[in-house]
Amino acid sequence: MAEFLVTGGAGFIGSNLVDALLAAGHDVRVLDNLSMGKRSNLPLDNPRLRFIEGDVADAQIVAEAVAGCAGVAHLAAVASVQASVDDPVATHQSNFIGTLNVCEAMRQQGVRRVVYASSAAIYGNNGEGVAIDEATAKAPLTPYASDKLAGEHYLDFYRRQHGLEPAVFRFFNIFGPRQDPSSPYSGVISIFTQRAQQGLPISVFGDGEQTRDFFYVGDLVALLMQGLLNQQAVLEPVNVGWSQAVSLNQLLAEIGTLYGGLPQVTHLPARAGDIRHSRADNSRLQAHYVMPEQTPLREGLRLLLGL
Protein backbone atom coordinates (compact mmCIF):
# COMPACT_ATOMS: atom_id res chain seq x y z
CA MET A 1 0.00 0.00 0.00
CA ALA A 2 1.18 3.51 -0.75
CA GLU A 3 0.51 7.09 0.25
CA PHE A 4 -1.24 9.42 -2.19
CA LEU A 5 -1.81 13.17 -2.19
CA VAL A 6 -5.24 14.46 -3.15
CA THR A 7 -5.27 18.22 -3.73
CA GLY A 8 -8.78 19.57 -3.33
CA GLY A 9 -9.49 16.46 -1.28
CA ALA A 10 -11.95 18.20 1.05
CA GLY A 11 -14.20 19.03 -1.91
CA PHE A 12 -16.92 17.15 -3.72
CA ILE A 13 -14.99 14.83 -6.05
CA GLY A 14 -11.82 14.85 -3.95
CA SER A 15 -13.46 13.63 -0.75
CA ASN A 16 -15.21 10.81 -2.62
CA LEU A 17 -11.81 9.78 -4.00
CA VAL A 18 -10.24 10.00 -0.53
CA ASP A 19 -12.86 7.57 0.80
CA ALA A 20 -12.11 5.11 -2.01
CA LEU A 21 -8.34 5.31 -1.46
CA LEU A 22 -8.69 4.76 2.27
CA ALA A 23 -11.11 1.88 1.71
CA ALA A 24 -8.54 0.27 -0.61
CA GLY A 25 -6.01 0.42 2.25
CA HIS A 26 -3.89 3.35 1.10
CA ASP A 27 -2.65 6.27 3.14
CA VAL A 28 -3.88 9.66 2.01
CA ARG A 29 -2.79 13.25 2.38
CA VAL A 30 -5.20 16.03 1.51
CA LEU A 31 -4.11 19.55 0.61
CA ASP A 32 -7.07 21.94 0.54
CA ASN A 33 -7.57 25.60 1.39
CA LEU A 34 -11.22 24.98 2.38
CA SER A 35 -12.43 27.70 0.02
CA MET A 36 -15.16 25.27 -1.10
CA GLY A 37 -14.19 22.06 0.65
CA LYS A 38 -15.15 21.17 4.21
CA ARG A 39 -13.45 19.30 6.99
CA SER A 40 -16.74 17.48 7.53
CA ASN A 41 -16.30 15.81 4.11
CA LEU A 42 -13.25 13.99 5.48
CA PRO A 43 -12.89 11.13 7.99
CA LEU A 44 -10.39 13.14 10.04
CA ASP A 45 -10.28 10.51 12.79
CA ASN A 46 -8.78 7.96 10.38
CA PRO A 47 -5.08 7.64 11.29
CA ARG A 48 -4.21 6.92 7.65
CA LEU A 49 -5.45 10.38 6.61
CA ARG A 50 -3.40 13.56 6.98
CA PHE A 51 -5.09 16.89 6.30
CA ILE A 52 -2.96 19.88 5.32
CA GLU A 53 -4.81 23.18 5.17
CA GLY A 54 -3.08 25.26 2.51
CA ASP A 55 -3.17 26.77 -0.93
CA VAL A 56 -1.89 25.07 -4.09
CA ALA A 57 -0.74 28.51 -5.23
CA ASP A 58 1.86 28.34 -2.43
CA ALA A 59 4.83 26.45 -3.93
CA GLN A 60 6.39 25.72 -0.55
CA ILE A 61 3.29 24.04 0.88
CA VAL A 62 2.82 22.05 -2.33
CA ALA A 63 6.42 20.84 -2.15
CA GLU A 64 5.91 19.68 1.45
CA ALA A 65 2.66 17.95 0.58
CA VAL A 66 4.15 16.13 -2.45
CA ALA A 67 7.32 14.96 -0.67
CA GLY A 68 7.45 11.19 -0.33
CA CYS A 69 4.07 10.36 -1.85
CA ALA A 70 3.57 7.69 -4.52
CA GLY A 71 1.31 9.77 -6.72
CA VAL A 72 -0.92 12.82 -6.82
CA ALA A 73 -4.57 13.37 -7.72
CA HIS A 74 -4.61 17.07 -8.54
CA LEU A 75 -8.22 18.16 -8.14
CA ALA A 76 -7.83 21.51 -6.37
CA ALA A 77 -9.32 24.31 -8.44
CA VAL A 78 -12.09 26.85 -8.40
CA ALA A 79 -14.58 24.57 -10.16
CA SER A 80 -17.02 27.28 -11.16
CA VAL A 81 -16.77 28.53 -14.74
CA GLN A 82 -18.73 31.63 -13.76
CA ALA A 83 -16.34 32.45 -10.90
CA SER A 84 -13.49 32.54 -13.42
CA VAL A 85 -15.46 34.94 -15.62
CA ASP A 86 -16.06 37.22 -12.63
CA ASP A 87 -12.53 37.05 -11.21
CA PRO A 88 -9.98 35.74 -13.71
CA VAL A 89 -6.93 36.84 -11.73
CA ALA A 90 -7.84 35.12 -8.48
CA THR A 91 -9.05 31.91 -10.13
CA HIS A 92 -5.87 31.73 -12.24
CA GLN A 93 -3.83 31.36 -9.04
CA SER A 94 -5.72 28.23 -8.06
CA ASN A 95 -6.46 26.85 -11.49
CA PHE A 96 -3.19 27.39 -13.27
CA ILE A 97 -0.40 28.36 -10.83
CA GLY A 98 -1.54 25.53 -8.55
CA THR A 99 -1.07 23.03 -11.38
CA LEU A 100 2.35 24.40 -12.25
CA ASN A 101 3.38 24.15 -8.60
CA VAL A 102 2.28 20.51 -8.51
CA CYS A 103 4.30 19.74 -11.67
CA GLU A 104 7.40 21.44 -10.32
CA ALA A 105 7.19 19.79 -6.89
CA MET A 106 6.78 16.38 -8.56
CA ARG A 107 9.78 17.00 -10.82
CA GLN A 108 11.96 18.05 -7.90
CA GLN A 109 10.96 15.04 -5.83
CA GLY A 110 10.82 12.39 -8.52
CA VAL A 111 7.11 11.67 -8.10
CA ARG A 112 5.73 10.64 -11.48
CA ARG A 113 2.07 9.74 -11.51
CA VAL A 114 -0.50 12.52 -11.47
CA VAL A 115 -4.21 12.37 -12.15
CA TYR A 116 -5.41 15.72 -13.50
CA ALA A 117 -8.98 17.01 -13.39
CA SER A 118 -9.36 18.67 -16.77
CA SER A 119 -12.68 19.67 -18.21
CA ALA A 120 -15.00 19.45 -21.19
CA ALA A 121 -15.00 23.24 -21.01
CA ILE A 122 -11.79 23.26 -23.10
CA TYR A 123 -13.80 22.31 -26.21
CA GLY A 124 -16.00 25.41 -26.14
CA ASN A 125 -19.22 25.35 -28.11
CA ASN A 126 -20.04 22.48 -30.42
CA GLY A 127 -23.32 21.90 -32.19
CA GLU A 128 -26.32 20.07 -30.82
CA GLY A 129 -26.04 16.33 -31.36
CA VAL A 130 -22.24 16.42 -31.71
CA ALA A 131 -20.36 13.86 -29.63
CA ILE A 132 -17.10 15.57 -28.75
CA ASP A 133 -13.99 13.40 -29.09
CA GLU A 134 -10.57 14.29 -27.74
CA ALA A 135 -9.30 15.52 -31.13
CA THR A 136 -12.06 18.15 -31.33
CA ALA A 137 -10.60 21.65 -31.72
CA LYS A 138 -9.84 23.28 -28.39
CA ALA A 139 -11.77 26.50 -28.01
CA PRO A 140 -11.69 27.66 -24.39
CA LEU A 141 -14.31 30.39 -23.91
CA THR A 142 -13.53 31.33 -20.32
CA PRO A 143 -10.53 31.82 -18.02
CA TYR A 144 -11.52 28.52 -16.35
CA ALA A 145 -11.25 26.62 -19.62
CA SER A 146 -8.04 28.42 -20.63
CA ASP A 147 -6.42 27.52 -17.32
CA LYS A 148 -7.46 23.86 -17.58
CA LEU A 149 -6.10 23.62 -21.12
CA ALA A 150 -2.86 25.39 -20.17
CA GLY A 151 -2.51 22.91 -17.29
CA GLU A 152 -2.76 20.05 -19.77
CA HIS A 153 -0.04 21.63 -21.92
CA TYR A 154 2.28 22.03 -18.93
CA LEU A 155 1.68 18.47 -17.79
CA ASP A 156 2.60 17.34 -21.28
CA PHE A 157 5.79 19.40 -21.15
CA TYR A 158 6.73 17.83 -17.80
CA ARG A 159 5.95 14.40 -19.29
CA ARG A 160 8.25 14.91 -22.26
CA GLN A 161 10.99 16.73 -20.41
CA HIS A 162 10.94 15.18 -16.94
CA GLY A 163 9.15 11.84 -17.18
CA LEU A 164 5.93 12.75 -15.35
CA GLU A 165 3.07 10.33 -15.98
CA PRO A 166 -0.04 12.48 -16.26
CA ALA A 167 -3.37 10.69 -16.48
CA VAL A 168 -5.54 13.50 -17.82
CA PHE A 169 -9.31 13.15 -17.46
CA ARG A 170 -11.59 15.67 -19.15
CA PHE A 171 -14.65 15.52 -16.93
CA PHE A 172 -18.01 16.39 -18.38
CA ASN A 173 -20.63 17.23 -15.70
CA ILE A 174 -20.13 15.34 -12.46
CA PHE A 175 -22.87 15.12 -9.84
CA GLY A 176 -23.59 13.31 -6.59
CA PRO A 177 -23.26 13.49 -2.81
CA ARG A 178 -21.15 16.31 -1.29
CA GLN A 179 -21.44 18.64 -4.28
CA ASP A 180 -21.95 21.87 -2.36
CA PRO A 181 -25.13 23.70 -3.42
CA SER A 182 -24.53 26.76 -1.27
CA SER A 183 -23.06 29.09 -3.88
CA PRO A 184 -24.81 30.42 -7.01
CA TYR A 185 -21.72 29.06 -8.77
CA SER A 186 -22.34 25.48 -7.66
CA GLY A 187 -23.11 22.57 -9.98
CA VAL A 188 -26.61 22.77 -11.40
CA ILE A 189 -27.84 19.43 -10.03
CA SER A 190 -26.81 20.32 -6.50
CA ILE A 191 -28.64 23.66 -6.73
CA PHE A 192 -31.81 22.37 -8.39
CA THR A 193 -32.19 19.39 -6.02
CA GLN A 194 -31.59 21.48 -2.92
CA ARG A 195 -34.13 24.09 -4.00
CA ALA A 196 -36.68 21.42 -4.93
CA GLN A 197 -36.15 19.83 -1.52
CA GLN A 198 -36.73 23.17 0.22
CA GLY A 199 -39.57 24.24 -2.07
CA LEU A 200 -37.65 27.35 -3.17
CA PRO A 201 -37.93 28.86 -6.69
CA ILE A 202 -35.49 27.55 -9.30
CA SER A 203 -33.66 29.84 -11.76
CA VAL A 204 -32.80 28.53 -15.21
CA PHE A 205 -30.25 30.59 -17.13
CA GLY A 206 -31.60 30.65 -20.68
CA ASP A 207 -34.38 28.51 -22.12
CA GLY A 208 -33.33 25.29 -20.36
CA GLU A 209 -32.67 23.53 -23.65
CA GLN A 210 -28.90 23.59 -23.09
CA THR A 211 -27.62 20.03 -22.60
CA ARG A 212 -25.02 18.35 -20.41
CA ASP A 213 -23.56 14.83 -20.15
CA PHE A 214 -24.05 14.06 -16.45
CA PHE A 215 -21.75 11.51 -14.78
CA TYR A 216 -22.20 10.16 -11.25
CA VAL A 217 -19.28 10.82 -8.89
CA GLY A 218 -18.98 7.17 -7.76
CA ASP A 219 -18.48 6.11 -11.38
CA LEU A 220 -15.85 8.82 -11.82
CA VAL A 221 -13.96 7.73 -8.70
CA ALA A 222 -13.66 4.19 -10.12
CA LEU A 223 -11.83 5.72 -13.09
CA LEU A 224 -9.62 8.06 -11.04
CA MET A 225 -8.48 5.09 -8.94
CA GLN A 226 -7.31 3.36 -12.12
CA GLY A 227 -5.57 6.54 -13.23
CA LEU A 228 -3.60 6.61 -9.99
CA LEU A 229 -2.97 2.90 -9.51
CA ASN A 230 -2.65 1.29 -12.95
CA GLN A 231 0.83 -0.02 -13.61
CA GLN A 232 0.90 1.65 -17.03
CA ALA A 233 -0.30 5.23 -17.24
CA VAL A 234 -2.63 6.16 -20.09
CA LEU A 235 -0.77 9.14 -21.42
CA GLU A 236 -3.47 10.48 -23.74
CA PRO A 237 -6.22 12.70 -22.30
CA VAL A 238 -9.57 10.94 -22.03
CA ASN A 239 -13.11 12.29 -21.92
CA VAL A 240 -15.25 11.23 -18.99
CA GLY A 241 -18.91 11.22 -19.98
CA TRP A 242 -21.61 8.73 -20.95
CA SER A 243 -22.23 10.27 -24.36
CA GLN A 244 -25.77 11.12 -23.28
CA ALA A 245 -27.16 14.64 -23.58
CA VAL A 246 -29.70 15.72 -20.97
CA SER A 247 -31.30 19.17 -21.19
CA LEU A 248 -31.93 21.20 -18.05
CA ASN A 249 -35.64 20.94 -18.80
CA GLN A 250 -35.34 17.13 -18.82
CA LEU A 251 -33.33 17.27 -15.60
CA LEU A 252 -36.08 19.34 -13.97
CA ALA A 253 -38.67 16.83 -15.13
CA GLU A 254 -36.66 14.02 -13.49
CA ILE A 255 -36.39 15.95 -10.24
CA GLY A 256 -40.11 16.74 -10.41
CA THR A 257 -40.89 13.04 -10.82
CA LEU A 258 -38.82 12.14 -7.76
CA TYR A 259 -40.49 14.81 -5.61
CA GLY A 260 -43.96 14.61 -7.10
CA GLY A 261 -43.72 18.22 -8.35
CA LEU A 262 -41.44 21.24 -8.65
CA PRO A 263 -41.34 24.70 -7.12
CA GLN A 264 -41.67 27.73 -9.38
CA VAL A 265 -39.17 27.77 -12.27
CA THR A 266 -38.01 31.19 -13.53
CA HIS A 267 -35.97 31.84 -16.66
CA LEU A 268 -33.15 34.39 -16.52
CA PRO A 269 -30.77 35.47 -19.32
CA ALA A 270 -28.15 32.87 -20.30
CA ARG A 271 -24.75 33.21 -18.62
CA ALA A 272 -21.91 34.80 -20.59
CA GLY A 273 -19.56 32.12 -21.89
CA ASP A 274 -22.06 29.37 -21.06
CA ILE A 275 -21.71 26.33 -23.29
CA ARG A 276 -24.89 25.37 -25.10
CA HIS A 277 -24.38 21.66 -25.72
CA SER A 278 -21.85 19.31 -24.19
CA ARG A 279 -21.78 15.56 -24.88
CA ALA A 280 -18.73 13.29 -24.80
CA ASP A 281 -17.54 10.76 -27.31
CA ASN A 282 -16.11 8.32 -24.75
CA SER A 283 -14.58 5.74 -27.12
CA ARG A 284 -11.08 6.45 -25.87
CA LEU A 285 -12.11 6.06 -22.25
CA GLN A 286 -13.73 2.73 -23.07
CA ALA A 287 -10.60 1.58 -24.91
CA HIS A 288 -8.19 2.37 -22.08
CA TYR A 289 -10.08 1.96 -18.81
CA VAL A 290 -12.29 -0.63 -17.20
CA MET A 291 -15.65 1.13 -17.40
CA PRO A 292 -17.77 1.23 -14.26
CA GLU A 293 -21.35 0.16 -14.61
CA GLN A 294 -23.28 3.34 -15.31
CA THR A 295 -25.26 4.85 -12.47
CA PRO A 296 -28.19 6.28 -14.46
CA LEU A 297 -29.24 9.87 -13.81
CA ARG A 298 -32.40 8.88 -11.94
CA GLU A 299 -30.51 6.43 -9.73
CA GLY A 300 -27.77 8.99 -9.10
CA LEU A 301 -30.40 11.55 -8.11
CA ARG A 302 -31.95 9.04 -5.71
CA LEU A 303 -28.55 8.37 -4.13
CA LEU A 304 -27.92 12.10 -3.86
CA LEU A 305 -31.31 12.75 -2.28
CA GLY A 306 -31.30 9.68 -0.08
CA LEU A 307 -34.61 8.52 -1.60
Ligand code: NAD
Ligand atom coordinates in the same frame (compact mmCIF):
# COMPACT_ATOMS: atom_id res chain seq x y z
P1 NAD B 1 -15.08 21.42 -5.36
O1 NAD B 1 -15.13 22.90 -5.31
O2 NAD B 1 -15.99 20.67 -4.48
O3 NAD B 1 -13.60 20.90 -5.11
C1 NAD B 1 -12.45 21.67 -5.33
C2 NAD B 1 -11.66 21.68 -4.03
O4 NAD B 1 -10.46 22.42 -4.26
C3 NAD B 1 -12.40 22.36 -2.88
O5 NAD B 1 -12.34 21.56 -1.73
C4 NAD B 1 -11.65 23.67 -2.67
O6 NAD B 1 -11.68 24.09 -1.32
C5 NAD B 1 -10.27 23.28 -3.14
N1 NAD B 1 -9.48 24.42 -3.63
C6 NAD B 1 -9.85 25.40 -4.49
N2 NAD B 1 -8.85 26.27 -4.69
C7 NAD B 1 -7.81 25.81 -3.94
C8 NAD B 1 -6.51 26.28 -3.72
N3 NAD B 1 -6.05 27.40 -4.30
N4 NAD B 1 -5.69 25.58 -2.89
C9 NAD B 1 -6.14 24.44 -2.27
N5 NAD B 1 -7.38 23.96 -2.44
C10 NAD B 1 -8.20 24.64 -3.26
O7 NAD B 1 -15.32 21.02 -6.89
P2 NAD B 1 -15.30 19.60 -7.61
O8 NAD B 1 -16.50 19.58 -8.47
O9 NAD B 1 -15.04 18.52 -6.66
O10 NAD B 1 -14.04 19.78 -8.58
C11 NAD B 1 -12.84 19.02 -8.44
C12 NAD B 1 -12.01 19.22 -9.71
O11 NAD B 1 -12.71 18.70 -10.84
C13 NAD B 1 -11.73 20.69 -10.04
O12 NAD B 1 -10.41 20.77 -10.55
C14 NAD B 1 -12.73 21.01 -11.11
O13 NAD B 1 -12.29 22.06 -11.95
C15 NAD B 1 -12.77 19.69 -11.85
N6 NAD B 1 -13.98 19.48 -12.64
C16 NAD B 1 -15.18 19.35 -12.02
C17 NAD B 1 -16.31 19.12 -12.80
C18 NAD B 1 -17.66 18.94 -12.20
O14 NAD B 1 -18.62 18.74 -12.96
N7 NAD B 1 -17.81 18.98 -10.88
C19 NAD B 1 -16.21 19.04 -14.20
C20 NAD B 1 -14.94 19.21 -14.78
C21 NAD B 1 -13.83 19.39 -13.99
Ligand code: UD2
Ligand atom coordinates in the same frame (compact mmCIF):
# COMPACT_ATOMS: atom_id res chain seq x y z
C1 UD2 C 1 -19.38 22.24 -15.07
C2 UD2 C 1 -18.39 22.35 -13.91
C3 UD2 C 1 -17.09 22.86 -14.41
C4 UD2 C 1 -16.69 22.15 -15.67
C5 UD2 C 1 -17.75 21.78 -16.70
C6 UD2 C 1 -17.34 20.66 -17.65
C7 UD2 C 1 -19.28 22.93 -11.69
C8 UD2 C 1 -19.73 23.99 -10.77
N1 UD2 C 1 -18.89 23.33 -12.91
O1 UD2 C 1 -19.59 23.54 -15.67
O2 UD2 C 1 -16.12 22.70 -13.37
O3 UD2 C 1 -15.46 21.74 -15.79
O4 UD2 C 1 -18.92 21.33 -16.04
O5 UD2 C 1 -18.40 20.25 -18.45
O6 UD2 C 1 -19.26 21.77 -11.36
N2 UD2 C 1 -27.57 26.69 -14.49
C9 UD2 C 1 -28.86 27.16 -14.32
N3 UD2 C 1 -29.27 27.50 -13.05
C10 UD2 C 1 -28.45 27.40 -11.97
C11 UD2 C 1 -27.13 26.92 -12.15
C12 UD2 C 1 -26.73 26.56 -13.43
O7 UD2 C 1 -29.62 27.27 -15.28
O8 UD2 C 1 -28.88 27.73 -10.85
C13 UD2 C 1 -27.14 26.30 -15.85
C14 UD2 C 1 -25.86 26.94 -16.32
O9 UD2 C 1 -26.09 28.19 -16.90
C15 UD2 C 1 -25.40 25.89 -17.35
C16 UD2 C 1 -25.86 24.58 -16.76
O10 UD2 C 1 -26.87 24.90 -15.81
O11 UD2 C 1 -26.04 26.10 -18.58
C17 UD2 C 1 -24.74 23.81 -16.06
O12 UD2 C 1 -24.10 24.71 -15.17
P1 UD2 C 1 -23.02 24.21 -14.10
O13 UD2 C 1 -22.50 25.42 -13.42
O14 UD2 C 1 -23.56 23.11 -13.29
O15 UD2 C 1 -21.94 23.49 -15.02
P2 UD2 C 1 -21.02 23.92 -16.26
O16 UD2 C 1 -21.42 23.02 -17.37
O17 UD2 C 1 -21.02 25.39 -16.48
